[in-house]
Amino acid sequence: MPNYYCEYCGTKSSGIAGLTANSCHRHPDGKGKHKLYEGTEKTQYSCKYCGTSSSTISALTGNSCHRHPNGTGKGKHVPVL
Template identity: 65%
Template sequence: MSNFYCANCGSKSSSISSFTANSCPRHPLGPSKGKHTLYEGSEKSKYSCKYCGSSSNSISSLTANSCSRHPNGSSKGKHSPAL
């Protein structure tokens, strides 16, 4: 069975349909202002930010922190996992 992850918060689910129907606490528009966004990469032992290269053992840990090279400006957005 495959696991599916949210690209914004790292939440895990075994079903895409129920997963993307729920609100995301780390949505770019604000907490619970949008649904979970499917991370389309594979499961990895380390995840890297596509903007700055920082890495973490989980998407959840990576996306919890602000990114110094985010397109909206330094520390104006969270790290985003590279595929």
């Protein structure tokens, strides 16, 4: 059975509906639902803006990205699909 992850926080779910129905604490707007990460499950996830990598989406997206389009310290890392 495949796992589904939130692109913003890395929360794991066994179903898309269960994932996207719940609120995400790392949503970029401050409030909102989980967003489905549409990439494949990997051993390393890289930020699409700066290339920083981590073994989980949660660890990657928990830190600010110095090359985020909103400016330094104004956005989190975003995993490459």
